[in-house]
Amino acid sequence: MSAPSTPLALFWADFRENRVALAALAMVALIALAAIFAPLIAPQNPYDLATLSLMDARRPPGFVGSGGYVHLLGTDPQGRDLVSAILYGLRISIQIGVAAGAVALTLGATLGVAAAYLGGRLEALIMRAVDLQLSFPPILLALVLSALLGQGRLQLIAALVAAQYAYFARTAYGAASAERRKDYVEAALATPLSGRRVVFRHLLPNCAPPLIVVATVQIANAISLEATLSFLGLGLPVNEPSLGMLIANGFPYMMSGRSWISVYPGVALIVLIVAINLVGDQVRDQFNPRLRR
């Protein structure tokens, strides 16, 4: 076997050495697969109101319901099987987290790199707008926007993007403007090479490491932000409960001994977010030259 030499192969060789990060990555992959194949493995479609029976509501884990199968994690106040509801909830969380993260990344990176590359007034305009927005807590922005836009996936994604793109813009700007001043970029700009080429082959690829780090953290943030909004009743419609809403649904029953309704969706959410953050931490450490051995 030849020694790995492409940046990606080197990166993977380093990543593999951290067992915790590797386990976290496996966990993220497992959760993602479970979420993607939720309709195949979930015993019930929790969004199909016809399959729900109030007779099965708020049953403890292990209860055999009217469907004839065991509710491994119990049921929620509408009689949904919690295993199914959690799998479908993860599906929504991941979809929205990744979609919001990807759109915020694209938008933020475009603005940040454009500001660094073009300079002058446009740079000042873009970056001051970003700074202004960074002074508001993202939860506040997301809350106000989703209240204004109403319920629905697209609306929710739009609210999350608006709350998060500024972090990407700031990061991309910082990396791109540092790169912009390096000799090889100056040299490329001094020749007839097109600006597009300089941006796509020099600036963007060199902004990728910090952006990837921010992206993993921001996807986790988007997921927890979405859960928060849903918990507050602002996210998705009630008949499509995401994890946040499942937790909210079980909240009134916490004190009456039926804690499973809130606890299991909560555990699923925590495991997902912690796993993503662990992967993100390792990625960040690997990109940080000061922590390199």
Place this chain on the structure above:
Amino acid sequence: MSPPVLDVVDLTTEFALRGGGAARAVDGVSFSLARGEIVGLVGESGSGKSVTGFSLMGLIDPPGRVAGGSVRLNGAELAGMDAEGLRARRGREIAMIFQDPVATLNPLLTVGAQMRMALAAHARTPRRAADDRCAAALARVGIPAARDRLAAYPHEFSGGMRQRVAIAIALLHAPSVVIADEPTTALDVSVQAQILVEMRALAAETGLSLIWISHDLAVVSGFASRILVMYAGRVVEQGPAEAVLRAPRHPYTRGLIDSLPAAAKPGEPLRQIPGGAPSLGALPPGCAFAPRCPRAAGACRAAPPVETREGARAWRCLFPLEAGA
């Protein structure tokens, strides 16, 4: 004698200061460069040698501007040329090598990809032919197994090898003039010596003309055929390297030579020029070197001395050192 490749007359570059006024970083620099000639541009930090290099390339950004003078490259006037014209010439007729070999290469692209890009900037070349040219360029600057090294990333090269890659890129289009801005400063002495020897062979072989900017008189002394000594934006002395070093006429050149460690006797403290380089924003009205000069008199402080020419040599001093001193 063939006409000079590069002819610089009265080049002046200014940087606008906050609150009005301007600092002259380059003040009336004139020299010419023959085909295959190596000129060493020497001076302390802040003497304007790098700014001179950037001015020649048309790479002065606001608040700086080339305020006057003429730069003729192969007969074409570069001063005042539009950006497109300059872009078309940079890299093809005149190229530059920078000091820091780390910042001159993109860490994420293979050396081959970057060289092909530099090639594509001026000439569309099919992939195979481009690879041939890049490999040949690498081989010419002494990189072994050049063909295989095209697929390597910059981090797989040592500092000296990276600087060779940068030199190879500068030479890709066989420019007539290369400006080297302290390219060996970051390298260790033996690598530096190797590169100097190779560059000199290259200049002799291909007719490449070199402007070698350095703060290190020792580097330039054995390498350049002619030396320009800069102080506070002006060329205070120029002439054939050997003559300037053997019998400097300007007290500043004398000071530079004396402060070389090789000039000191063991056990004696190293000699230095008293004082520090003046701030360009507040130059004295007369000779900029007068406050530090052991020979300065009243007349030196009145007006900047004009250039005195004598054969191939020239200096700006009212009280030059004796020719045989």
